[in-house]
Amino acid sequence: MTPSTHTVAGHWIGGATVTGSADTLPVVNPATGEVVAETPAGTAADVDRAVAAARAAFPAWSATTPQHRADVLRRLGAGLAARTEEIAQAITAEMGSPIGMSRTAQVAFPAAVVESVAGLADDFAWTEEVGNSLIVREPIGVVGAITPWNFPLQQIVSKLAPALLAGNTMVFKPSENAPLTARILAEAAAEAGVPAGVFNVVYGTGATVGEAISAHPDIDMISFTGSTRAGQRISAVAAATVKRVALELGGKGANIILDDADLPAAVERGLMMAFSNGGQVCGAWPRMLVPSSRQDEVVALAVEAAKQYTVGDPGDEATRIGPMASDTHRQKVVGYIERGITEGARLVFGGPQRPEGLPVGAYVQPTIFADVDPTSAIAQEEIFGPVLTIIPYADEDEAVAIANGTPYGLTSGVFGEPEHALAIARRLRVGQVDVNAGHWNPLAPFGGYKHSGNGREFGRFGLEEFLETKSIQR
DSSP states (O other), X not given: OOOOOEEOOSEEETTXXXXXXXXXXXXXXXXXXXXXXXXXXXXXXXXHHHHHHHHHHHHHHHTSOHHHHHHHHHHHXXXXXXXXXXXXXXXXXXXXXXXHHHHIIIIIHHHHHHHHHHTTTTTSOSEEEETTEEEEEEEOSEEEEEOOSSSHHHHHHHHHHHHHHHTOEEEEXXXXXXXXXXXXXXXXXXXXXXXXXXXXXXXXXXXXXXXXXXXXXXXXXXXXXXXXXXXXXXXXXXXXXXXXXXXXXXXXXXXXXXXXXOHHHHHHHHHHHHHGGGGOOTTOOOEEEEEGGGHHHHHXXXXXXXXXXXXXXXTSTTXXXXXXXXXXXXXXXXXXXXXXXXXXXXXXXXXXXXXXXXXXXXXXXXXXXXXXXXXXXXXXSOOOSSEEEEEEESSHHHHHHHHTOSSEESEEXXXXXXXXXXXXXXXXXXXXXXXXXXXXXXXXXXXXEETTEESOBSHXXXXXXXXXXXXXXX
């Protein structure tokens, strides 16, 4: 698959294309190494223009009713669903997500999130009485949003929908590696009735555009998804203007398989949660914790299941793992696989060599290690690739200690007898736990403990992030 090269002519500011500087940034298809698009290399001046547009649009938009804003969101969700194939092809081209996943998780999930957020409008407590006080929840103002490349539409929709329902306006910087869906989203928002200036897109790098957004005195809040390192920098820069900062950062999820678990189901689900989107998921479960006495059974099941994860052209319907999002990221993942071997983990599947028959592109083999030391680099650091580490434990207290024993605290899974698994889930220091492959719920909060960030997305919890609270005594 080699989409036609095209250029994004300008930023989206004030409801129209605004030409930036002559400098551009290439968008590279990681499956082929070919440049498939170019976007403007934004500047601080471009951010200033976008912030001015958002600030000017704020009074009128914030004065509309929540029901009006919910109706706009519903039209936006329908508009995104209608453009599923266009969005899916763009995401597959820009970051290598297999086309089947691009059509489902990459597009269908965002559309569902928009609908779920719109449904909050009627029942949310926009005002309430507490004694002699009237409590009023109001939009915070202009929101700066910065998102990564792994789920380029999902990540921004998870911010845009609640921000707009709350009555805010937004300046958005997409990842320079996966920026193509941003323009589609902007066009769909305009068609849905989002007024000019309410949603603005500035392309560019984190070092230039991201810094300018984080520091801008007329931006009231930053909502960021990405690496912990970048989140720390954004927090430091934003502190000078005392703006609110919501962070959804890295993860190192553990899948705890208890002795009374359905072992095949637990391994199958755990492998999917480790390899989905090529492992480039902050909420992945790259650590599989298993009773020491059953590690050999788990390894055999995992190796057999891993054979079904076809690596190849992301445009092929049969592909389950496409390339990493860039060759730079491929090298990082391969480096971790090599380090795991050096550290003495037992390689049972895959390895650092290129997948057979794929000499070009940012491809890595899905890889499984067993007998992994829980303090080793591959068990502690976020690899963000299709690398599963199987870690044996002696008893449940040790399993919980290992699961909690990284700097991260975003997601985890537990498999076992339901009440037993729930008791273990309560002991985990993470923001979200799936028990026996519990279904995704777009109304449940998502976010992390520790170095995985602060704040929550989805449902009323995500809406509250974008609101100020005022008390009026009477």
